Amino acid sequence: MTQLVKGFLRKEPPIFAKSVPGHIGCSLRDVKEDFADIPAEFKNEEGPALVELSEVEVIRHYTRLSQWNHAIELGSYPLGSCTMKYNPKINEAMARLPGFTRVHPLQDESEMQGSLKLMYLLERSLCALSGFARVTLQPSAGANGEFTGLSVIRKAIADRGEGATRKVILIPDTAHGTNPASVVLNGFEPVGVSTGNAGCLTLEVIKPYLNENLAGIMVTNPNTLGIYEKNLKEIAAAVHEAGGYVYMDGANFNAIMGKVKPAQIGVDTMHFNLHKTFSTPHGGGGPGSGPVGVTKELAKYLPVPVVEKVENSFHLRYSSEDTIGKLHPYYGNFGVLVRAYTYIMELGEEGLFKATEMAVLNARYMRKGLENTLDLMFDSDTLHEVVFSDKTLKKETECTTMNVAKRMLDFGLHPPTVYFPLIVAGAFMIEPTETESRADLDYMIETVKKIVDECHTNPELVHNAPVNTGIGRLDETYAARKKILRYTPENTK
Numbered sequence: 360m361t362q363l364v365k366g367f368l369r370k371e372p373p374i375f376a377k378s379v380p381g382h383i384g385c386s387l388r389d390v391k392e393d394f395a396d397i398p399a400e401f402k403n404e405e406g407p408a409l410v411e412l413s414e415v416e417v418i419r420h421y422t423r424l425s426q427w428n429h430a431i432e433l434g435s436y437p438l439g440s441c442t443m444k445y446n447p448k449i450n451e452a453m454a455r456l457p458g459f460t461r462v463h464p465l466q467d468e469s470e471m472q473g474s475l476k477l478m479y480l481l482e483r484s485l486c487a488l489s490g491f492a493r494v495t496l497q498p499s500a501g502a503n504g505e506f507t508g509l510s511v512i513r514k515a516i517a518d519r520g521e522g523a524t525r526k527v528i529l530i531p532d533t534a535h536g537t538n539p540a541s542v543v544l545n546g547f548e549p550v551g552v553s554t555g556n557a558g559c560l561t562l563e564v565i566k567p568y569l570n571e572n573l574a575g576i577m578v579t580n581p582n583t584l585g586i587y588e589k590n591l592k593e594i595a596a597a598v599h600e601a602g603g604y605v606y607m608d609g610a611n612f613n614a615i616m617g618k619v620k621p622a623q624i625g626v627d628t629m630h631f632n633l634h635k636t637f638s639t640p641h642g643g644g645g646p647g648s649g650p651v652g653v654t655k656e657l658a659k660y661l662p663v664p665v666v667e668k669v670e671n672s673f674h675l676r677y678s679s680e681d682t683i684g685k686l687h688p689y690y691g692n693f694g695v696l697v698r699a700y701t702y703i704m705e706l707g708e709e710g711l712f713k714a715t716e717m718a719v720l721n722a723r724y725m726r727k728g729l730e731n732t733l734d735l736m737f738d739s740d741t742l743h744e745v746v747f748s749d750k751t752l753k754k755e756t757e758c759t760t761m762n763v764a765k766r767m768l769d770f771g772l773h774p775p776t777v778y779f780p781l782i783v784a785g786a787f788m789i790e791p792t793e794t795e796s797r798a799d800l801d802y803m804i805e806t807v808k809k810i811v812d813e814c815h816t817n818p819e820l821v822h823n824a825p826v827n828t829g830i831g832r833l834d835e836t837y838a839a840r841k842k843i844l845r846y847t848p849e850n851t852k
């Protein structure tokens with residue numbers, strides 16, 4: 360235990376006077392008592408070995424580091440699947456309004472009507488865009504939303520008395536790794552199904568699983584190849600017929616918003632990634648937000664509290680017999696909700712639909728621009744992202760996807776997503792998003808073409824890239840084998 364912590368604990372800890380039903384309160388007094396139980400040999404009586412630096416040294420250090428970093432504010436960031444769109448500054452201004460930041464989550468409802476109203480209106484907006492009856496804003500990210508939606512399905516199946524038998528959740532081979540993980544965490548069994556030659560699922564591959572063991576299917580739509588799952592409506596009907604549920608991974612909702620309402624094609628539950636589709640910051644681990652929409656039938660299972668409007672005021676309802684329980688302290692990552700709501704209000708319905716169209720147009724422009732430079736494995740039209748392969752490049756030169764990606768850093772571009780999805784060899788996955796200008800798209804296309812040329816004429820240069828960045832080529836094998844996961848004064852020298 361450091362001196363800093365001890366000094367902090369010496370102060371009289373604040374006690375939350377009011378307990379809210381459904382909330383498990385924890386005061387600093389409990390924490391202090393917990394510390395009393397820690398055996399003496401585990402307590403560190405010395406303070407941390409911090410270096411003594413002047414303000415200007417610290418500022419220069421961090422400013423230098425920030426300049427070594429690539430950010431969307433410096434250049435394109437076409438990291439496929441991650442939707443690194445620009446986050447408008449007005450979102451930040453709204454999230455910092457004192458009326459939002461100075462509210463304590465345990466304050467009386469009457470004193471946080473503005474915050475509750477924002478949550479209510481954000482839920483209504485997400486329902487309107489997706490067709491779902493209700494949306495919970497609690498999940499902390501997409502993966503947490505997957506966990507939530509599948510917990511809802513699990514509870515619904517258990518209520519039908521089929522919990523012991525309906526265990527199988529089908530997942531296509533293009534899925535994000537979080538999908539099978541969420542399935543397993545919920546006690547289901549993930550079963551892989553393969554994507555057809557057209558880059559999307561077919562009813563044929565689902566058919567063998569349409570029986571009393573099927574709990575449901577988990578589909579990313581459009582999938583991680585950027586291809587719309589055109590058979591999903593038909594598949595959903597068949598899954599329902601067999602007694603299963605349909606979960607849609609909505610991480611790519613930015614490709615279909617305003618065009619398709621998932622609830623109307625038979626999706627029972629879906630998560631949104633506010634930090635992707637609705638322009639809230641992400642990267643570096645959060646905080647994100649992964650609201651989950653459900654049909655009317657499943658609404659009673661949502662986590663508590665839910666925000667209700669009664670006449671002209673807003674309330675948190677904790678009472679629900681069927682809820683899956685509580686998912687997140689209080690009401691979710693509230694600051695992210697403010698940013699997403701600001702984005703929705705700023706663009707309006709028309710603006711949001713335009714953003715979808717621009718995201719698709721930009722990705723198709725990239726596809727067209729590079730179709731003769733890298734390989735495309737599927738003919739189908741793509742939406743918001745495009746996945747190339749390094750098949751020919753690897754055959755004709757000594758370079759791979761990874762080499763091209765690293766060399767892009769020398770030109771002030773963030774590399775795209777590489778080696779995902781797994782079904783494309785040497786995948787090179789570009790998602791430009793709607794916020795890139797035509798000039799920026801042209802620069803990206805010209806740069807990739809130039810690098811592919813270099814692969815033929817000067818592969819050595821590409822192998823050693825990046826050469827213009829603050830830190831040069833890293834030894835990835837060494838880094839993977841000799842992990843340094845903790846700070847010590849020695850290992851930062």
Ligand SMILES: *Cc1c(COP(=O)(O)O)cnc(C)c1O
Nearest residue numbers: 440500501502535537579608610
């Ligand atoms: C980003 C993403 C996820 C996971 O979302 P997080 O917010 O990172 O937890 C799941 N599926 C797909 C297709 C994604 O792109």
